[in-house]
Amino acid sequence: MKIQYVDQDPRSVREFPVENEHNLSPQDVTDIAEIFQTPLSGAYNWDYTLQDNRIKKLYELGKELNWNAEKDIDWSRPMPPPIENCEDLPGHWLWVDYPEYQKFSDAEKHQFARHRMVWSLSQFLHGEQGALLVASQLVSCAPTYNAKLYAASQTFDEARHVEVFNKYIQDRYGLMYPIGQALKSIVDKILTDERWDLKFIGMQIIIEGLALAAFASMRESARDSVLADVLGLVLRDEARHVTFGVNYLEDYVQDALTQDEREDRAEFAYEACQLARERMLSVDVFAHFGWDVEAARRFQLEKGMMQHFQSLLFGRVMPNLKRIGLLTDRIAPKFEQLGILEYADMPDDGVIDWADLSRPLYNAEGELA
Numbered sequence: 001m002k003i004q005y006v007d008q009d010p011r012s013v014r015e016f017p018v019e020n021e022h023n024l025s026p027q028d029v030t031d032i033a034e035i036f037q038t039p040l041s042g043a044y045n046w047d048y049t050l051q052d053n054r055i056k057k058l059y060e061l062g063k064e065l066n067w068n069a070e071k072d073i074d075w076s077r078p079m080p081p082p083i084e085n086c087e088d089l090p091g092h093w094l095w096v097d098y099p100e101y102q103k104f105s106d107a108e109k110h111q112f113a114r115h116r117m118v119w120s121l122s123q124f125l126h127g128e129q130g131a132l133l134v135a136s137q138l139v140s141c142a143p144t145y146n147a148k149l150y151a152a153s154q155t156f157d158e159a160r161h162v163e164v165f166n167k168y169i170q171d172r173y174g175l176m177y178p179i180g181q182a183l184k185s186i187v188d189k190i191l192t193d194e195r196w197d198l199k200f201i202g203m204q205i206i207i208e209g210l211a212l213a214a215f216a217s218m219r220e221s222a223r224d225s226v227l228a229d230v231l232g233l234v235l236r237d238e239a240r241h242v243t244f245g246v247n248y249l250e251d252y253v254q255d256a257l258t259q260d261e262r263e264d265r266a267e268f269a270y271e272a273c274q275l276a277r278e279r280m281l282s283v284d285v286f287a288h289f290g291w292d293v294e295a296a297r298r299f300q301l302e303k304g305m306m307q308h309f310q311s312l313l314f315g316r317v318m319p320n321l322k323r324i325g326l327l328t329d330r331i332a333p334k335f336e337q338l339g340i341l342e343y344a345d346m347p348d349d350g351v352i353d354w355a356d357l358s359r360p361l362y363n364a365e366g367e368l369a
Contacts, residue, residue, distance in 0.1 A: 002030040009034055009179055013288060016174040039194040042140040045148060054247050054352060055146040058240050061358055062153040065236060069164040073229050079172060080223045082110065089113040090221065098299055100291050112289060118169065119177045119282045120218070125165040126179035127211060130187035131241075132158035134203040141196035150244055157237040164230050172226065177285070182278035189272070197252060201265055204245020205320050206272045209349075210279075212238045213316040239349075240357060242320070246350045249324045266331040269321055273314070274338060280313070314340040319348035 010032060050056070083089055086109045087096075095101040095112075104112060135158050138151035169176050179187075190202035215238065219231040253262060286296040318335070321327055322344045327335065335341040 004030050004032050006032055006034050009184060011178050011284075013178070013284070014176045016170050016176070036188065036191055038137070038192045040137055040141060041194055041196075043143045043196075045143065045145045048145055051146060053146065055144075055150055055244065057354070058244050058247075058352075058357075059146065059150045059153055062150070062157065062237075062240060065240075065358070066156075067160070067233050067236075069160060069167060069230075069233070072233065073164070073226060075167075075171065075226060077226050083113075086110070091116055094300065094303055098296070100289075100296070112285070114173070115175075115177075115285050115288060116282050118173050118175045119285050120214075121165060121169050121173070122177035123180055123183055123279070124211070124215070125162065125169060125176075127183060127187070127207060128158055128161040128165060130183075130191070131203055131207065131211075132162055134187075134190055134199055137191070138196065138199060138203075141199070143196070147248060154237075154241055154244070157241070161234050161237065164234065168227065168230050172224065180279055180282075180284065182275045182281075186272050186275045186279070189268075197249065197257075198265060198268055200245055200249055201269055201324075201326070202272055204241055205249070205324070206269065206276060206317055208238055208241045208245065209317040209320055210276055210313050212242055213313045217312055236357075242316075242349050243352055243357070246320050246323060246348065247352070250350060253325045262325060263328055263330060266321075266326040266328045269326045270331050270334050270338075273317065273335070273340065276313075276317075277338065277340075311343060315343045315346045316349075318343040319346045320350070323348040323350045 086092060086106050089109060090113055092109070092113070101109070101112070132155065135151055135155040139148055139155060142148050142151050186202065186207060190199050190207075193199065193202075212235065215231045215235050219228055219235065222228040222231065253265065257265070281297050281300055283293050283297055286293045318327075318340055327341075327344055332341060335344075
């Protein structure tokens, strides 16, 4: 076993060889590890009283709906043929007016679309590793019996998510981008904070809420049936995770925190959303193609369809922040300045649709998996 410890995450785009790496021995691979320190305070729970409540039911659903990426997805299906017309490329509409994009040949436009797709998938993968680490922390620091059991089941969910996105990226694209700095900043803050409820807020409400919306949006437009199946499996889990966070935090934030503590959590939620807005910008792709990163970043932020995509994502997060009591009078104007307060009145995830969460599993062809 070979492990290389680094001071920060590697920033290079990684390419994988054509030959299959899945059967390499530990001696053939060097794991790259970045150390983080956390003043985590754990909590025993000595009251094992069984409570027939919403968290217990979500835990039971998690046990029933486990899936196996190797068995429940048909990986033998070929990638769909390349798109011929550049105007049909994903995201073409976003960049068609940008001078640097206009200089591209058709082949370069295809490469740009491919890299932006891989960048998005890579952020999904890195975000899921962050969720895996946070969920494992919650097992230790969550104060109640049911929450510990649910966090344990979520940890296994997140492990499958890391596995399936990693397999998809390596098998279908052979290319991987590093974690975006905005996403890394959010995950670092959540992992290294000592307050267990802040971990819940950051991961279950913000990162998982954004992921849920992004996965659903990508699944609707996926040309690859394998990707549609991957996202369908992950979405089932993420819906439970967000619902768990909203239901667990709703009473805690309102009843167990002082006003000053609520304001502190609300400020963190705002800062996390501010970073999450930057997380949508594929600045590493701009750098890879030699563009002026700041100019391309501003262009992407100002596009009307980018704002529409932002509404899809934050339309999932803001109502949940409102429901758990973190859109305080002091913090609401900051969200308004960020341009996302208007989404707070959309439906939240506090009301559990048990039929939807427990529906049968279907693949991209509409067949039972």
